[in-house]
Amino acid sequence: MSRRASDVYYGHMNTQIVAVDHAVPINVQTAENLSPLIGRTAEWIRENAGVDRRYTSQLNDDPAKLVAGIARPIIDQWGVPDLVIHAGTMPRQLLPDTSVFVMRELGLSGIPGFTVNAACLSFLVAMRTATSFIADGSHQRILICSSEFGTHARNFNQPESAALIGDGAAAMMLSATEMQVGIRHYAMESWPESAELAEFRGGGFKFQPTNPGTTESDNQFHMDGIKLLRFMAPKLTRFLRRFLHDCQLEWKDIDLVVPHQTSGSGMKLLHRLGIPSDKIVDILSDYGNCAAASMPMALSVARQEGRIQVGDNILLLGTASGLSIGAALVRW
């Protein structure tokens, strides 16, 4: 067998995305509203971050409640799942994991739940995991939820990253099918040598709130955008060339590219890599970067806008703190 690690092909039992939806908190923060907080003009924010507005949660908002609001009608339509996977970066609290609180909001009890964290690629990894769980015949229906409230971790002394982050949530139901749909090919790579280029140092063992050395900025998101882009650009070029080769597809065969909504420059990079602009789903300007929720939010928006047809080849593509690149080719 010469199959490369992390490939997935269709088997006897495949996985269909039967529902995907997204939600945001009530408050909108426009570039104008954000401008005085980070000492940059609204024009600078739109130009550099590529974000016109983002939604921001309140301190007493509950990320589990936000995502349960869209997961509930999905369950009403498709039935109770065998498993709930929470896919995300910042948890609601450290223990238990966030899937438990999503289940509680949904009134689900007695089924299993767990969290997958691969930074902004968490949702993609959760989809890949669900696909394997369904392929082996053990699960019929899996709910994946993501709810990211990253705006509270913004460092207003770093205008570049502070201008990017937004809050949002997404929910997806995956269901067993014999049709040849769902993830057809998958790959992910991580390069730990550049872990510091996008990080949140707190929230874990290393910088506990009670440690004498922990500072406020340890509990904020840090990003070195220029170094990040410089590191990622050649890696992404090589990754995509190989991914398309392994899929035996060319850009003309891809109907839609649903990327993680990284940043203005990140989206421009996709154009430079040869991806036709009209095939890229770009919701960055309206929502900002919502971490792990961004990719499924973009998929949900594309679907609501009627941009997805049965049989379409959809490329889910993301970069993440790690640094990591991940992609999945999905047939709808």
Added chain:
Amino acid sequence: MSRRASDVYYGHMNTQIVAVDHAVPINVQTAENLSPLIGRTAEWIRENAGVDRRYTSQLNDDPAKLVAGIARPIIDQWGVPDLVIHAGTMPRQLLPDTSVFVMRELGLSGIPGFTVNAACLSFLVAMRTATSFIADGSHQRILICSSEFGTHARNFNQPESAALIGDGAAAMMLSATEMQVGIRHYAMESWPESAELAEFRGGGFKFQPTNPGTTESDNQFHMDGIKLLRFMAPKLTRFLRRFLHDCQLEWKDIDLVVPHQTSGSGMKLLHRLGIPSDKIVDILSDYGNCAAASMPMALSVARQEGRIQVGDNILLLGTASGLSIGAALVRW
């Protein structure tokens, strides 16, 4: 198909545990050392918690380094994995996820990594995930790492839970095989209505260090041992009856039970449920409860003590904050 969700049976490609090892920090804290910190006698600690000593990390210790120390020789012997899964509760830091830092310590780059969090069942969920990833032919070798430094989250005003927690790490290599070994049956259930009975409220969105309402105790582990046991006992009885029925096995067919090392009363409960005492791997007294690392640490100890033979039926069994119960029947 009448198969119950979360079952796994042998297929064309199965998963063998080819290596498992454990490690602890240098410092030992005996019941005598802990006694003045929590205002209980050493006898009380041994009697109530069932823990004679636990290992404790220093503030500048790195959980990724501890587990890399045992993962390195495993990789030297079995080869570079296709994937690194970190399985655990408290991360090293919030972003990137801990798998990235384990990879960095191991000098691994360009392969994927992510974290699975299902509280003290994280390792079991990671093993189940790895089994599916290998079964679908996409992975040959997967490394699972867990490194838990929970002693820093002890609340010394809650002697019961403070007496339980210890630090430790475990690493396991899983490899594709056509032999009928590895996870043969698996189940997990979560009951969110009792999430508060064992929790760590901080470390996430709800009680951020910068929130005005966040207190020191929000960044410590809380447990209501009596209510926990009262809730768990009937659930565990029912779960195990059903699990053995689904496996078509009786206790006499199980060669070894490797439980999560919950607490003295948790271990006593297993005896009361009819599990023969000599089949239970009990390392609680020597290591305490090391969260997600406890179960693989116990498996590693049992293996080093020569308690595992080829062909043995091994029951991995755990309860977790959630509250959750999970189990896997593994043929060695």
